[in-house]
Amino acid sequence: MRAWNRPLVVFTGAIILLVPVCLGGLLLDPRTLGGAPIWAKPLKFSISFALYAPTLAWMVSLARADRARHVASVAATVVAVASTIEMVAIVGQVLRGRASHFDVATPFDTAVWAVMGTSIAVLWVANLVIAVVLLRERSLTPSVAWGVRLGLLVSLLGMAVAFLMTSPSGFQIAAAKAGEGMPTAGAHAVGVPDGGPGLALLGWSTTGGDLRIGHFVGLHGLQVVPLVALGLLLLAPRLRVLRSETVRVRLVVITAATWTGLTLLLTWQALRAQPLLAPDALTLAALGGLVVVTALAVGAVLARAPRPTDREAVAA
Missing domain, CATH: 1.20.120 (Four Helix Bundle (Hemerythrin (Met), subunit A))
Known part of the structure; x- marks a missing residue:
């Protein structure tokens, strides 16, 4: 190496x-x-x-x-x-x-x-x-290669969420128009001013939306997706269904898609001024849909898993 x-x-x-x-x-x-x-x-x-x-x-x-x-x-x-x-x-x-x-x-x-x-x-x-x-x-082994590639791409999406924080908030613009000046330009909270009640240590708003949540989750797709790929590779000798490289690649793609969906969902929730721990019915329905689609996709891949070829078995 x-x-x-x-x-x-x-x-x-x-x-x-x-x-x-x-x-x-x-x-x-x-x-x-x-x-x-x-x-x-x-x-x-x-x-x-x-x-x-x-x-x-x-x-x-x-x-x-x-x-x-x-x-x-x-x-x-x-x-x-x-x-x-x-x-x-x-x-x-x-x-x-x-x-x-x-x-x-x-x-x-x-x-x-x-x-x-x-x-x-x-x-x-x-x-x-x-x-x-x-x-x-x-x-690289295809499943690991896709884990690395997709992990990087998901993390780029997570990083991009930070750019949504750089524009002045409505509270800051209103204060500037009222002649109070604008000591800060940009905010991570949505619907409430920055600096309000938040989760312990993390500081994520408990009264409004917070763009840092989607940013954090997306950014660490850099670790999650490749770790899943490496985990599948390590489990392959023990689980016959994972000895197919095709199956492992598809599961890695599903992982990346799910993590992307979660990042977008959390960002969407924040933009709608909802605290992380107080989602409305629409947010919960979207989360439930993401979980169901992910489960069905994983089930379909495992159900249709091909018998591993000699080459794939050796690669595993």
């Missing part, structure tokens, strides 16, 4: 070391920001990056052709740099007692938010480049 991308590995090590620092901040620093402990945001981002960065480093190592490996490595290095900028900005603003996201109260805060916004866009494009490179990779 090729070496993992070194900048991403270094970033992973640094971000893992940051996790206990943030935990210490939660315990020792009594300050709050937007109704939440001020160190909650860097802790959440640290844990998320600690999962995301090594996963991406592993995926980049899967590229075999020299040109593809070079392109993926450059893109991964860009991801490491952009992610570092993001975390430096978040922690730096915490030390100043200021919000990192959406803060435009002063020229300096505006500049920090502009740099963060740019780094987020660059990170998204770099992930897209890696996804395109791995879409062309032909050296």
Whole structure:
């Protein structure tokens, strides 16, 4: 196996070391920001990056052709740099007692938010480049290959949800028109102002919609879909029905489709100003439909599973 991308590995090590620092901040620093402990945001981002960065480093190592490996490595290095900028900005603003996201109260805060916004866009494009490179990779077991490809694509969708948060909310626009100024431009809450009651630690709104939920779920499709693919591969020697490569590929595709559906459902729920734990009948019906369709699709694949060929059995 090729070496993992070194900048991403270094970033992973640094971000893992940051996790206990943030935990210490939660315990020792009594300050709050937007109704939440001020160190909650860097802790959440640290844990998320600690999962995301090594996963991406592993995926980049899967590229075999020299040109593809070079392109993926450059893109991964860009991801490491952009992610570092993001975390430096978040922690730096915490030390100043200021919000990192959406803060435009002063020229300096505006500049920090502009740099963060740019780094987020660059990170998204770099992930897209890696996804395109791995879409062309032909050296992997098909089910694992599709797990990696589709995991990347689902995570790109999850990242894209964040762009919905960058426009000023109705509350912010109304305050600006009333002459109160606009210290923040952009929000993750829908139907209620940011900073209201939220779930413990996560901070997701319990009184309105919250776009961070769909963003979080979609982003971590990067881990879920490939893990399902690897799990199916490990179970194949024990479960005869999974010895067919065709069956495993189809189950991976169903996993990615279901995770995509869940991401879209949670984002749709948030855009309709519904708290995660207070869905209406329409949201529940959509969730039930997603569960039923997924179950029927899995059942159909397993029921029609072909007898594995000798080649597929060896591959398993």
